[in-house]
Amino acid sequence: MAKELHVVMLPWSAFGHMMPFFQLSIALAKAKVHVSYIATPRNIQRLPKISPDLQPFIHLVPIPFPPLAPDFLPEGAEATVDLPFEKIDNLQIAYDLLQKPIKQFIADQMPDCIVPDFAAYWVVDIAKEYGVPLVYFSAFSAASSVFFGPLENLSGVNRNYGLPSPQSLTSPPEWITFPSLVAFKEYEAIYVPQGFWGKNSTGISGASRLAKVISASQALAIRTCNEIEGDYLEVYKKITGKPVIPTGVLPPEKPGKRENTEMSPDGFIFDWLYKQSPRSVVFVGFGSECKLSKEQVHEIAHGLELSELPFVWGVRKPNAANDDELDDFLPLGFVDRTSEKGLVCFGWVPQMEILGHPSIGGSLFHSGWGSVIETLQFGHCLVLLPIIVDQPLNARLLVEKGLAAEVKRNEDGSLSRDEIAKTLRLAMVEDEGERLRSNARKAAAVFGDHKLHQNHYIGAFVDYLKNNVAKR
Secondary structure: OOOOOEEEEEOOOOHHHHHHHHHHHHHHHHOOOEEEEEEOHHHHHOOOOOOOOOHHHEEEEEOOOOOOOOOOOOOOOOOHHHOOHHHHHHHHHHHHOOHHHHHHHHHHHOOOEEEEOOOOOOHHHHHHHHOOOEEEEEOOOHHHHHHHOOHHHHHOHHHOOOOOOHHHHOOOOOOOOOOOOOOOOHHHHOOHHHHHHOOOOOOOOHHHHHHHHHHHOOEEEEOOOHHHHHHHHHHHHHHHOOOEEEOOOOOOOOOOOOOOOOOOOOHHHHHHHHOOOOOOEEEEEOOOOOOOOHHHHHHHHHHHHHHOOOEEEEEOOOOOOOHHHHHHHOOOOHHHHOOOOEEEEEOOOOHHHHHOOOOEEEEEEOOOHHHHHHHHOOOOEEEEOOOOOOHHHHHHHHHHOOOEEEOOOOOOOOOOHHHHHHHHHHHHOOHHHHHHHHHHHHHHHHHOOHHHHHHHHHHHHHHHHHHHOOOO
């Protein structure tokens, strides 16, 4: 009888990475693959509960950071969400110190395969030493992976190791041979060369980490599907010269029907939603990683008010020292003026349950890939306002596919309340937006098809692992 497969997951310490790795672990466990999921203790505590039937297949492995100098990281900070942007390098340095206990874990367990994220470039030497195959997993869209290109572009060997110019990132690269909108705008591109290719205080750039992991991987798994990104998947195969395996989009489980809302702390949201017309409300949410400036929040607020559409807005609380700062975070009188039309909720909100409510018809958000998948599985119209990292590339992909409207910014990248209002109305109510709304509803049949993603895509990934990495 064939030995059961054992795979080790090694995500980077950011929830936009840990959650897709966790969802991949759940999908593999459903296919009877044993998974060891490595993360720091507090990050493991913040993962969703695993259903009892899958618990025998998923081993959550807490490995703490070694002792660090005082003030190196704030107490309890183990993920990017816990930190201001300028401390992220310190988190990477702490993450790199996990390699010693992880090496010991691999030596003890001798798994069939390690599935690393981009950050864990040091696992390449560990895998080589113990003869364990690597399969890189990308939690990003194929389009954004393709944009950053083949290994020689990631490593910089094709530029004599210099940084690319911002200008070179404002049009689709030459290896995308079909008409494409996937590129950065000028106001976005100025930050990318140093941010992605530039060496930071860890001694290695993000691009070099990724290049090392991809180069050593036997195959590349990616959170997407042929139905949406077949064209970009073909290019990715060509430019990497490796097997590229779409895992499907790993749609999160849709929440069950909500019982009595009176006892729940967020019950007021659903009481309000039940009073609204079907598909009339915009959900507004920029997640926990996007730290919006006060100016951006004010323009979004004014844009919502001008649109005259009903909305639910989950606002991340600023790290305010006092209530006066919190009051000032939204425009003066905004909450009172919009109280008939909208609901502003500070702090965490049950996003999946809200998106699943029949009154929601669209979402204004940052176009992070995980949120795109969550939103499209309900067939909602996408209104995109990309902020960081890969989000602009996802936005251009979704506009290209006729699945989204992107809010136009001013030339300097600042937000315009008029453009926000105009784009929201186009997507939600105007006749010219009907094609968008129709395409989004059709996309739900793909993004929300759990059987397609589990049986077809995860099934094919498990077959690949059984035939190519499993020890006989």
